[in-house]
Amino acid sequence: MPVSVVVAGGGTAGHIEPTLAVADAVRRLVPDARVTALGTEKGLDTTLIPARGYPLELIPPVPLPRKPTVELLRLPGKVRRAVGRVRQVLREVDADVVVGFGGFVALPAYLGARGRVPIVVHEANARPGLANRIGARFAARVATATPDTGLPRAELVGIPLRESITSLDRAALRAKARAEFGLPDEGPVLLVFGGSQGARTLNTAIAQALPGLIDAGIAVLHAYGKTGTPAPATPGYVPLPYIDDMPLAYAAADAVLGRAGAMTVAEVSAVGLPAMYVPLPIGNGEQALNARPVVAKGGGILVPDAECDGDRVLAELVPILTDPQRLAAMGAAARASGHADAAERMARIVLEVAGA
Known part of the structure; x- marks a missing residue:
């Protein structure tokens, strides 16, 4: 049998x-x-x-x-x-x-x-x-x-x-992914998502940071949640209530701003994306613990929810996204920390x- x-x-x-x-x-x-x-x-x-x-x-x-x-x-x-x-x-x-x-x-x-x-x-x-x-x-x-x-x-x-994550070739899919989402062909892209319902803290912070990100040449793909609110329309900013094809979104991106749920940390690390993790401030604190191994290896940074605003987003992510060598090093560290x-x-x- x-x-x-x-x-x-x-x-x-x-x-x-x-x-x-x-x-x-x-x-x-x-x-x-x-x-x-x-x-x-x-x-x-x-x-x-x-x-x-x-x-x-x-x-x-x-x-x-x-x-x-x-x-x-x-x-x-x-x-x-x-x-x-x-x-x-x-x-x-x-x-x-x-x-x-x-x-x-x-x-x-x-x-x-x-x-x-x-x-x-x-x-x-x-x-x-x-x-x-x-x-x-x-x-x-x-x-x-x-x-x-x-x-x-x-x-x-x-x-x-899932195999679509572990076998993802971001470089090979980059052009197709950016075309699908209507993102610029060149320049860094920040992917922002906070789960199926979005995350108010992230949505507010990205709205505050958006002018500075765009001025720095950074495009933004933002999943703001089915009940969330996007930032005002801006060239280089692509808001969506939900992203069905996350592997394609990972292929389009160079870094991530998101929560630190176990699956989020595992997927983002597996595909080799640096991340600014903002743990959800509820429960027993497990989200911060989820992100600590990848942060300890240099694949991400950890920011408390109460400290996540537009200024912090700019201070942490602009230096990373505008430095190709640092971006590559953090991506490699993120991938090495995964399983x-x-x-x-x-x-x-x-x-x-x-x-x-």
């Missing part, structure tokens, strides 16, 4: 993309492998997972409250229902291994598989979430994207990325645990 792999990493793109990258890598290594995804009706699961050609089995969502609330009292019942559904799926697909990436789906997947199917855990953030902290206790293997997460028996692997082979390494761990 072909090896049967069940992946659990739904909810947000930050969980789904590494999940699907590992699924793709498993199929590249073992073409007849059966890969089944667990997900919920919430988030992007029903949109992104079927579009990549993987069967999606829905389970009841189990959102984990950060603070004691009435939802915490309802949690045991929700967990039981979700775990029961997970076990049903594992029997139906005759699962050989369950791979979890955190998020709403991971905790029921770990509890449903415990004692029945071996588990592999992948943690993308520097500070693990509750689901992965629990799953790591009884997992066969634990992989992380950054060192010093505190998870037991952790192996540093990096964040699995472009993480998807294949994770796939080999998964297949080994499955006995394939």
Whole structure:
């Protein structure tokens, strides 16, 4: 029988993309492998997972409250229902291994598989979430994207990325990418993005900095978010609510201004772009920790959200974007800090645990 792999990493793109990258890598290594995804009706699961050609089995969502609330009292019942559904799926697909990436789906997947199917855990953030902290206790293997997460028996692997990122030839696509976005053929380009909803701090800072950037000969490609506001129209400034083809945007750019989510840092580093990272100032501070390894190697700079304004953008990025040698050195450092082979390494761990 072909090896049967069940992946659990739904909810947000930050969980789904590494999940699907590992699924793709498993199929590249073992073409007849059966890969089944667990997900919920919430988030992007029903949109992104079927579009990549993987069967999606829905389970009841189990959102984990950060603070004691009435939802915490309802949690045991929700967990039981979700775990029961997970076990049903594992029997139906005759699962050989369950791979979890955190998020709403991971905790029921770990509890449903415990004692029945071996588990592999992948943690993308520097500070693990509750689901992965629990799953790591009884997992066969634990992989992380950054060192010093505190998870037991952790192996540093990096964040699995889609092949369109790891194989991206920015130089070869540069002319096409700039033409597609309506950017100048020559001169440096700054790519600005803050996630699907944009980022108010970045949008405000880029509006303040735009005249100075344009005066310095720097064009700007700005994904301001579906609910955000672009800067005033200016020649050399290309605002979009959302960028569907991020590899093409990376090919058009010379540097990035963005948040420091785990996937953002991993992708920007993998394609060799210097970046000014502005961590989102919420949660447990993991965004700043995500960016520290690449910053420590010289591939980026870290600026607190409260200090990110137009003057800081100009002070940090204009010297980089107008110095080709510094730009190239930082790009090389960024690429060297990444883990472009993480998807294949994770796939080999998964297949080994499955006995394939």
